Every structure is written in structure tokens, then in C-alpha cells.
Amino acid sequence: MLASASFVGLLIVIGLPLWWKTTEVYRVSLPYDKISAFNTQAHFITTELTVLANDEKTAADVAELIEKAFKDYDVLNLKITRGILPENLRRSLDSIADEQEAVEEVGGAFDLTQHNKMYVVQRSPLFQDVWLGTERVVFFRDAKAADTLAKVLKQWIYEPTVLRGARSETADSTRRVRFPPGEGYHVVLSVVHPRPQDLKVELNAREAVEDYIGSFVDELDMLHNFTLKSQWLYLLNFDFQATEVKDESEWGRHFAVREERLHVLLTALEGRAATQVSDLPTLNLALYILPCAHAPLIIYDSENKKVSSPVQAFMSPKWGGVVFGNPAPADCGHTSATTPTWSPPLPLIMGTFIAQLRELLGITDKANISGAHVEALRSVTPRRWEVDTLLRLRTLEQLAAAHHNLHSLAQLLGEISNIVINDEVGASINSAVTSSESAGEAAARGELLAAYTTSLRAFLAAESAFMEPSLLALLYFPDDQKYAIYIPLFLPIMFPVVLSLKNLILWLRKKPQVEAKEKTD
Template sequence: MWASASFVGVLIVIGLPLWWKTTEVYRVSLPYDKISSFDTLSHSITTELTVLANDEATAAEIIRQIEYAFKDSDVTKLKITKSLISKQLLSTLDAVADEHEAVEEVGAVYDLTKHNTFYVVQRKPLFQDTWLAGDRIIFILSGLISILTASNTVAEALKHVVYQTSVVEGARSEAADAARQTRFPPGAGYHIVLSVAHPRPDALKVELDADYIGSFVDELSVLHNFTLKSQWLHLLDFDFQAKELEERTATHVSELPTINLALYAVPCERAPLVIYDSDGEISNIVINDEVGASINSAVESIQRASELMARGDLLQAYNMSQSAFLAAETAFMEPSLLALLYFPDDQKYAIYIPLFLPIMFPVVLSLKNLLLWFRGKPIHKEKTE
């Protein structure tokens, strides 16, 4: 009996804890609560808007119309400030007839290159009620009667053209269109290849202003490090089969992720061209320290980006969101995840129980005799003659 008791004791005290410890798979604790809270997190963008008017009443009317137009927008939050136009700038704007010169005069006084800022400027010599003069300025016609209609026009232009609130709201919608569902590979920069497919160079003359496209890409340098290259593909009539174009695209000319843009010069007999479209936990994947650090970094970057957006610092918010994207992709593409992908916690029982089951039968059967022995009762009944 002492042998059976010692065997059971060693199995329970040493064997089971040793088996449990040796089959334990280390998993990093992830911030699931913070990740789940992103669904209910209110994302908003704060942007600065300055109204430059001739008098206080006009500025108040313009601000009232703008605030009324954006009252239902929970994405774009306007931080509106008003200021009276100085006499010197007012006289200069009245004397200038050309709109582009008026923009230069305003730019000499106010910084029109500052990110996340916009100016609404009142001006008397204007051929229409409002005129969107650039990326960060719109002019509004002076006058008591015209200011009422022009203010409404300015508010609609800001909502639908400048800030495009419907596009921003649609970007966070779950029912995104196919274009927004396209995922680009992560990278510190992108290599853009513009391919011009010209099937009939003898019949159609096509001119491409590469400098104009290059200047546009330079404007996007604050978002990413883009490298632009272009190529001409003559006599390529792929008959709307995209694979023929893919075979000749310069995809592997750079180590950076490549974005291919194709411009198809449609022959006159085919124009216009028409195209027809046809609880959050991951318990079964082993998360090590490196993957856990990447996930935590992505979560913290998302929270930081949301705070920066609410403050109106869009450039830093974008940088933080980019860091979150790269960290999340790094965690998702970690090669070590594949090694223990199909080893969830319940697999230890399926693997090791057949090994322990043969020796567990005699142990379980001997428990009854051990209990009787501990109680001092006879184990075997005496034979009666």
C-alpha cells in the first residue's frame, strides 16, 4: 500500500504540475478592452477656419451660416475665429481686379500654406457671390443683400467641396465601397509607376505632362515618400484584358511596394470607354513578446492619433496613424505566428492524454484500496469456510 500511495502522491504532487508547466505555451497579455473600445470611440477632426470680414455683423452672419451647415457633422469640428480686415488690405483688395492677385495679397498678410487652416475673405470687386480661389481660401462678395445668399453658398461649398464631410464619414463606414476596401502593402514609401498604354500611336497623338504629375506627387510627400516613374507602352491593344498590361508593368524595379497606375489612350472608334463592375480575442494563436509589443504600439498610436485629430493637429495625427498601420501589419506578418498557429490550449489534452491514460487506470483503481487503508479498514475480506 505504501508503494501505491507514494506512486499516487508523486503523480499528483510532481507529475501533474510538471506536465502542466512543460506543456504551457507563453502568451502575451493583449489590451483587448482598449481594442474593443475603438468601435465606440468618437473620431473627429478639428480644423481651423478664419473669417475675414469688413465688419462684425457680416462676420457674425457668415459664422452663423457655417455653424448651421456643420451642426449635424460629428466628424468635422470647426474652430472658427473672426477678424476684421485691415484698412490697408481692404484698400488693396478693392484696387485689385484679378482674383489670383487678390490671393497673393491675402497670402502676404496671412499664412495660406499652413496645414489644416482655411480662410473666408470678404471682397467687394467679385464677379460672383463666392469664388473658391485655392486650397485654403474662398472669397465672398460684399453687400447687404448678397451676403445673405453668399453666406449660404460658402457654407455649402465648405461642407461639400472643401471638407467633404460625406466622404470622411463614408471612410469610417462599415459599408465601404470596393475602392476603400483595397489594402496597400505596408511600407515606409511607395514606388508609383505610371504606364501609358497607347494602342494606335499612328492615328492618335497623346501628350503627357509628366512635370504636372510630378508636382502633384511632391504635394503628397508629407503623407508618404513617393517615387514616380513613367513608361509608354505603344501598340498594346490589350482589349480590356488587364493581365496583358500587368505583364509589361515595371513592378520589380524597386524594393518599395509598387502602385501601378495605367492610362489607356482610348482609340476614337472605341470612345467613350465603359467599364462594368461585376469578442475579438485570438486564443488559438500564440502571441510572443515581439508580436505583443507591436500590437500594443499600434493600439497606443491609434489612441494618440485620435487625440491629435480632436486637437486639429492633422499632420501629427496622420504620422501616428501611419505608425499604427505599420505596427499592426508587422504583428500580422510575424513569421513566428505560423509555427504555433495550430496549437491551441485544448490540443495539449488531445496529445498528452493518450500517453497518461494507460498509467491512470491502475492509479484510479487503487484509490479505493488506498482510502480503505487510510481509514484502517481491512482491504480484503477474510475467507469463510
């Protein structure tokens, strides 16, 4: 009986608790209540707008109309301040003919370097209703230009419809084109030269990347870390299935290629470009140099119409862009003893790449607005207010992505019981929750840089937790397989132990009676 009791004690007191402890799924405590309370659609960004006019009535009327134009957009909280222009500044703005000099005058009176702050300033000598440059200043002519001014603020500067799409789970047209949020990107320029023996190309790809692409991304260093690379790819012959068309150009002909055929080129480039050398996303820029025998190549759209552009190029959403280098007839003239030399027009080609990069990173093209003028870019650097637009866009997009990852992870944990959450994953989830709350509060206060930085931290932490490989550790060993293994192991042992429990209990009940009888005797 003592042996039976020892077996029972060993299995029930030690064996079962030990088995239970060693087979339990380890999960740290997570803030499920906070995750379930997240509402992506509730996030908004506060931004400051200062209206300065020649008189109080004009300032009040313009401010009121702007406020009315944005009242239906909960994604943006316009904090409008109105005032009268100082007399000396008003006289300067009325006497200066050049708008750039007028912007400098405004910059001398007000701080234009602050992110998330825009100045709307009245300037009577304007030839248009509204003028917008590269700084955080918008000029308007008079109160009659208020409607045009509201359109400029809505469609060019703040873009509330794009911000709504950034915090939504449904991708809009701009979101389908731009790259997803991230800490950094690789920008790789590939110069594709299929027939180097027929044409010599004079191009320093490294200097071109540093001078043009580098100058552009330097202004976006507060958003992302960019790594610039360049490479040459030779003997990559691609069959465009182009059709020779006679024309009146200097060549006397051109080669027509259908637009839908061009994306097959990306597959060939992916096989040779070797750009997947890092976990960071890669922005691909490819200059495809056409051989003289197949130049010039002209793109035709789906309606079989020639794409009229100084440079023949196309862009692939979330991949990059391709520019076709068409040498001129004079560049292809050669004798039997020499190989022709071509120097690509770098400003035109790199300007096309910059335009593609702008759209891939989230800077949208500006549609024409009657009565409004946006100053053309005089350099490759983005406009100051475009950087603010990107900061607002990425802040909401990163918050939405972090919330989506946290909601999905919490749902998976509720549906699949044997997912392990170790201390490292738990720390990432808690950091994502805390950073999301802080980013939302900073955005509501109008602290744009702090909101962006914190939302990026939340996005990276949520992404790291959701993609953690340790979450998959026990998914191949579900509960039914666990019981299928342990029951055949424990059941044969438990049968004699359980059957002996009856005799053991009877023995334990009789033992005090026997001891009492012995004492009486």
C-alpha cells in the first residue's frame, strides 16, 4: 500500500504539475484592452495657418472661408490665426515686383523654417489670384481670391483626401503607387547597356547619383535614411517586339512599342539587377540605352497614340522607373575604324528620375487650378511645404499600419492558443502601443516632427512583433497532436494507479481504526 501511495504521489503531486508546466504556452502580459480600443479613423493632425491681410475685414473673410472649406475633413485640424500685415512689410510687398524677393521679405518678418506652419499673405500686385512658391508662404491678391486660395490649400498643400486614404485600410490611387512606410530605402541606379561594342557611352553614374539623387534625398533625411548605389549592366538584350514606323524625323523612322509590353522588361531587370541585398525596400531607377540599330524607341499607349514627352520613360508602382536613352543620329554616325560615342543629356534624364522618385515617395502631381500659379522647381530639392505634407502623410500611414498589425496579432493570439509570446516580442508590442498613443497625442497637439518620429517607432515595433519568427515555434504542434502523443504515454501508467486508488483509500480509512484498537489493547 505504501508503494501504491508513493506511485500516486509521484504522478499526481509531481508528474502532472511538471507536465502541465513544461507543456504550457508562454505568453507575457499584453495590453489587449488598449489594442482593442485603438481607432485608426480617430487620428488627426493639427496644423497652424496664419492669415495676414491689409485690413481686418479681409483677414476675417478669408479665414472664415478657409475654415468652412475644411470643416468636413476630420483628418486635419486647421488652427487658423489671422492678423494685419505690419505697415513696413505691406509697403515692401506692394513695391516689390518679384515674388521670390517678396517671400524673402516675409521670411525676414516671420519664421518660415517651422514645420507644420503656413503663412497666407495678401499681396496686391499679383498677376494671379494665388501664387505659391517653394517656401511656406502663399500669396493671394484680395478677398475675391479666397475661393481659389481654399482650392490651393485643399488640393496642393494639405490634401485631406490623400490623408484620409493614408489612415484607411483601403488603398487609394496614390497609395497604390508610393512605397510603403519604412525607416530607410535603397536607391539603385542601373545603367543598362545591351550592346557596348556598338556604342560607347560617356556617363559617370556614381557622380550623377550623388549630384542629382543625393541632393533630392538630402532634404528628406528627417523622413528616411537613403542609401545610394549605381551599377552597369551589360549584354541585357530585351526583345521589345517593336514595330518600325516611317516618319519625318531626322532618323526617318522610329520603333513603336506598346505600353503593356514594357513591364515585361522589369522581370528581365530584376533577374540581373541584384538589388535585393538588404531587408530595406529598393527604389529601382534604370536607364536603358537603346542601340543605334533600334533607336529611337517611342512608347504608344493603350489607345495606340504616341506618348509625347521629351524623354521616353515609364514607371512601375512600388518598384521604380525606367528611362529610355535614345541616342541622336549624329551620335550613331561612325566609320569602320571608330566606335560612336554618346553623352546622355543628364539634366533631362535625371530630372525624369527625380519626377518618378517624387511620386514613388508620396509627393503627388499638382492639378491645374484656374487663377492659381505654383512656382516651377528651380532645383531638384522638394518644396518646404511638400516635406510637411509628406510628414503628415507618413505619420498617419505609420499609425494606421501599426494599429493594423497590433489588431491582427491580437486576433491571432485569440484564435490560436499555442502561439508563444516571449519577453522580446512582448516588449515590442508594449513599445508599439505606447508609441502609438504618444504619436496620436503629438499629432493632435500639432508637433509634427515628434509625431512622425514616434509613429515610425510604433510602426517598426509592431512590424517587428508581427514578423517575429518565434511566433511560429509551436504552430506545427497543435493541441490534438500533443494529446495524441501524451495520452498513449500516460494512459497505461495511470490505469493501475487509478485502480489502486480504491484500495488505497480504504486502507487509509481503516488504518486509524487499527491503530486505535492496538492502543486499547
